Amino acid sequence: MMVMKIKTSVLILLCLALTGKLQAFEADTAGGSQLPGPFRVLPTPRKVEILPGGGLSPEQLRTVVAGEGVTRPVMGAFLNPLPYGAFEEDGALTLKLSTASNIPESVEGYILTVQGGSASVEARDQAGLFYGCQTLEQLLEDSRAACAPVPACRITDYPEMSYRAVQIDVKHHLDNMNTYYESIDRLARYKINAVVFEFEDKLRYRRQPLVGAPQAISIEEMAALTRYARKRNIEITPLVQGLGHASYILKHQQYAHLRELEDN
Structure with missing residues (x-):
């Protein structure tokens, strides 16, 4: 099934990422700490520091500043249901753009701070900011599952x-389109930022409609999914096979004259 293939691909990528990052993570946290048992962030963050004071439970968050x-x-x-707030206060998630020297240089880098019933993301x-919020979502999921607050960190x-x-x-x-939307959400959670869609005859080609299979994805459906993905920092790239894999075209009698062996 496609969903299983997607999950398998994600697991493989995450295993590779975790293996590659393990040494750097251990070096960064040698003078600091790791998150306690029930809390796991994937992929493994570069650096985790445990801070003094109270942490954060999901019900403590009330606004986004x-x-x-x-x-x-x-x-x-x-986090999506939280209303906007005007001030940094207890129970607020504060989002800031910053060029401070401690902020990672990467445009996808961030610093997430959780302490005293509030949280902030700087990038x-x-x-x-998007990826910092995704990390916080993972921690809040673990918090609810473990019935324990996210530690101050x-x-x-x-x-x-x-x-x-x-x-x-x-x-x-082909799955229904909802499956692909759900997959985009899950991939974004684990910080995947690109998806290659391989179509062959599963796209309705406007200029050559005969090529598209019954129930193929329409251009409009794919455009909507692409817009949805971009809001989650994922770029979708279409993969259409070249001449070496053109049987999905050449099987139609209308294109028989393009075959190497026309009667084959």
Whole structure:
């Protein structure tokens, strides 16, 4: 099934990322700490510091405060429902764009601070704010599952690789479009930033409609999914097979004259 293939691809990528980052993570946290048992962030952050004081439970968050120049990013089940707030206060998630020297240089880097019933994300770019919020969503999921507050901590993170892609091959099996939207949400949570869609005859080609299979994805459906993905820092790239894999075209009698052996 396609969903299983997507999950398998994500697991493989995450295993590779975790293996590659393990040494750097241990070096960074040698003088600091790791998150306690029930809390896990994937991929593993570059640096985790445990801070003094109380942490954060999901029910403590009440508002989102957006700093100057900040566009509120797409969040998740815990953070999306929060209304805007005007002031930094207890129970606020504060989002800030900053060029301070301690902020990672990567546009996807961020610093997430959780302490005293509040949280903040600082980054140089909107992409970093998005990923900081995704990390907080993971921690809040663990908090609710473990019935324990997120510990007071500061997480500094940025990607090892600028291009982190998953391929979705739909040429042999199509799911309904909701499945792909859900997959985009899950991939974004784990900081995948690119998806390669392999189509063959599973796209309705406007100029050559005969090529598209029954129930193929329309251009409009794919455009809508692409817009949805971009809001989650994922770029979708279409993969259309070349001449070496053109049987999905040449099987039609209308294109028989293009075959190497026309009667084959």
